[in-house]
């Protein structure tokens with residue numbers, strides 16, 4: 001081989017291998033691929049932990065502070081996971097408009113939610129798609145429709161009567177009550193009776209009597225720090241901390257309990273059509289009907305689907321309602337003039353009556369403003385979490401497929417650029433601007449927004465209004481002896497709760513016809 005030929009051969013090999021190497025890097029190196037992406041601005045982060053070190057125990061507050069510097073669309077890294085944080089109504093409206101809604105309607109998958117909610121086969125944690133659409137439709141038509149919510153009215157009324165009875169006894173003894181506990185028991189009882197036909201909250205009974213504490217443990221696990229979700233390569237540490245075992249145990253117990261309830265309904269109970277049906281009965285009927293039809297797509301509606309909907313009812317419809325009520329009462333106790341005005345309205349509507357019904361609550365317009373204002377300041381879900389299902393664009397920034405997207409609902413609803421006297425409790429603002437609960441303006445979002453909007457709004461608002469009206473009608477509320485001011489500290493778990501239980505003294509309103 002001549003030296004010229006040799007040089008040419010070597011040059012060609014070098015050229016070809018550099019081209020192959022370049023192509024390989026292009027294909028396998030996502031960083032390189034994304035070099036041209038216009039990602040949202042990010043605060044500086046540390047290796048490994050990302051921006052975790054900037055998060056307090058109330059992350060929505062820390063994220064608001066960061067977004068004041070980095071803008072209403074920013075990207076942070078929580079551990080190894082990038083999140084796009086959205087903190088303006090403008091961006092929310094774009095995220096949910098017809099060109100973007102589908103791309104931003106996914107949900108992230110977490111270890112605890114996967115184990116507890118059947119691998120995301122429920123509604124809350126299910127990925128966006130046909131499966132989710134069918135499950136949500138069944139839930140909205142069969143469980144949470146206006147007709148069904150009215151059908152369960154007797155449960156709400158009986159449970160409210162029970163709650164008022166407990167408070168009247170405490171008032172006679174001039175004792176303070178743990179209102180947080182009384183209200184949570186109410187919310188759990190309503191869902192248990194609607195779902196299963198009875199309450200499972202007796203504490204001491206056989207293991208099947210302890211479903212409510214079991215659900216609480218499940219919800220607590222969702223809020224626990226999990227290595228796999230934050231630092232995927234360190235997922236094995238969850239086994240060492242005991243988290244894996246605990247998740248497995250609780251998931252198994254929840255599953256066994258729901259299997260027993262479904263079996264009981266299938267075998268032991270033969271109901272006549274005139275008898276009151278609970279959600280398990282209703283869903284078993286849907287199962288039979290779907291088995292008789294050709295089922296479109298894969299949703300055959302098995303027991304696993306029934307269990308997933310039942311669990312969502314507890315996850316979505318207990319703590320959210322209880323915490324909303326606790327904040328409503330807390331704000332009113334701190335604002336005596338609003339309390340007086342709300343009580344006057346409630347007592348005027350309920351004048352000469354021995355019971356407040358749901359139609360009465362519909363006429364209590366100031367009370368509705370109080371509930372909205374309280375939810376504005378204390379949204380039970382301070383952040384709405386989504387996942388980009390495609391490569392998408394938001395306000396000119398690229399959001400790659402698979403990125404977590406969090407709407408900082410809490411920050412938007414306290415933004416002084418949007419709300420006058422944003423940090424103050426001013427129910428009257430909703431007189432002037434009667435915003436609804438569906439988030440259509442992108443600025444009032446207590447039930448979320450877009451395709452993933454909460455399907456339980458009617459039920460939630462009815463329950464909150466009915467209990468609040470009864471608490472204000474029959475009682476005045478005083479701080480326990482020695483307490484000068486109500487503690488309003490927040491505690492962020494699955495929902496944004498009060499950090500301390502709401503302890504108050506009920507004083508019977510003697511002017512009424514009791």
Ligand code: HEM
Nearest residue numbers: 123124313316317320321381384447448449452454456460
């Ligand atoms: C005051 C009461 C309630 C509040 C504040 C509330 C709030 C929320 C929020 C913020 C979301 C997420 C929306 C989003 O991602 O944009 C949600 C979703 C959901 N809620 Fe509620 N909720 C309440 C009551 C209920 C009730 C009573 C039920 C059922 C019994 C329920 C069932 C659900 C379900 C199944 C979802 C998932 C929807 C989906 O992903 O498509 N919620 N709720």
